[in-house]
Amino acid sequence: SSKLYLNVSGRQNASASYVFVYQDKNWTEAQRYCREHHTDLVSIRNETENFKLQSLFSYYNFFWIGLYRTRSWSDQSNSSFSNWRIGQPDNAGNSEYCTAVSFSDSGSWTDENCNTALPFICYSVVSLISSRQYHFLSENMTWTEAQRYCRQNYTDLATIENMEEMNRLINTVNGSYNGSAWIGLYDDVNSSRWSLEDNDFYQEGERDFRNWYHEPDNSGGKQLCVYMDYAGNWFDISCDNTLPFICYDGKDI
Numbered sequence: 592s593s594k595l596y597l598n599v600s601g602r603q604n605a606s607a608s609y610v611f612v613y614q615d616k617n618w619t620e621a622q623r624y625c626r627e628h629h630t631d632l633v634s635i636r637n638e639t640e641n642f643k644l645q646s647l648f649s650y651y652n653f654f655w656i657g658l659y660r661t662r663s664w665s666d667q668s669n670s671s672f673s674n675w676r677i678g679q680p681d682n683a684g685n686s687e688y689c690t691a692v693s694f695s696d697s698g699s700w701t702d703e704n705c706n707t708a709l710p711f712i713c714y715s716v717v718s719l720i721s722s723r724q725y726h727f728l729s730e731n732m733t734w735t736e737a738q739r740y741c742r743q744n745y746t747d748l749a750t751i752e753n754m755e756e757m758n759r760l761i762n763t764v765n766g767s768y769n770g771s772a773w774i775g776l777y778d779d780v781n782s783s784r785w786s787l788e789d790n791d792f793y794q795e796g797e798r799d800f801r802n803w804y805h806e807p808d809n810s811g812g813k814q815l816c817v818y819m820d821y822a823g824n825w826f827d828i829s830c831d832n833t834l835p836f837i838c839y840d841g842k843d844i
């Protein structure tokens with residue numbers, strides 16, 4: 592079996608991928624396959640999604656999508672968008688209850704007999720936030736030592752992207768520790784950046800969040816590392832201080 596994965600921009604906190612499956616299956620088998628291996632048969636809910644699919648898969652002709660009985664979507668999508676070919680749906684022979692798309696014909700839709708064997712498109716949705724884990728380490732280390740420890744045992748020192756994650760992080764720390772901990776932010780006042788640089792971990796704007804408290808001031812030119820206090824406020828201090836720290840684990844993504 593061969594598959595083609597293509598990433599598309601997803602909803603906030605989620606990433607969706609379309610998966611074109613080059614195996615001829617009837618509609619019900621295709622649905623079962625998508626639900627087993629991905630999320631579901633693909634839905635096309637608006638002009639934008641139709642255009643996106645067309646630009647990704649325009650070189651394939653004729654495949655199943657998740658629409659059946661002309662108005663119900665396999666994944667329960669609530670959409671009235673349609674792109675029927677002229678004269679379709681016609682339920683020819685009273686036996687056409689499933690929908691195929693032909694991108695060689697302007698992406699237009701036709702109703703077909705569900706027992707016809709065709710390739711198909713699934714989609715996968717992965718929630719990024721829920722699969723991210725923070726780990727609080729109560730050992731005291733310098734920022735650089737903490738970074739090395741996190742990179743060896745997890746993914747990296749913690750990146751914090753929004754208040755939701757911030758609160759989750761504070762809840763992780765509360766109960767086990769009531770003080771300060773290194774996070775992955777470092778460098779000078781105007782050039783602060785995250786230890787975790789891998790672009791795959793970030794969506795637009797996610798590395799820009801900051802929660803300074805009357806900081807940063809890089810006092811004395813020696814405060815290039817950042818810790819978070821028990822209330823979630825951030826401060827820059829010298830990297831040579833030793834503090835507990837928070838690692839980030841993205842392995843589940």
Ligand SMILES: [Ca+2]
Pocket residue numbers: 679680681682683687701702703
């Ligand atoms: Ca038809």
Ligand SMILES: [Ca+2]
Pocket residue numbers: 806807808809810814826827828
């Ligand atoms: Ca400072």
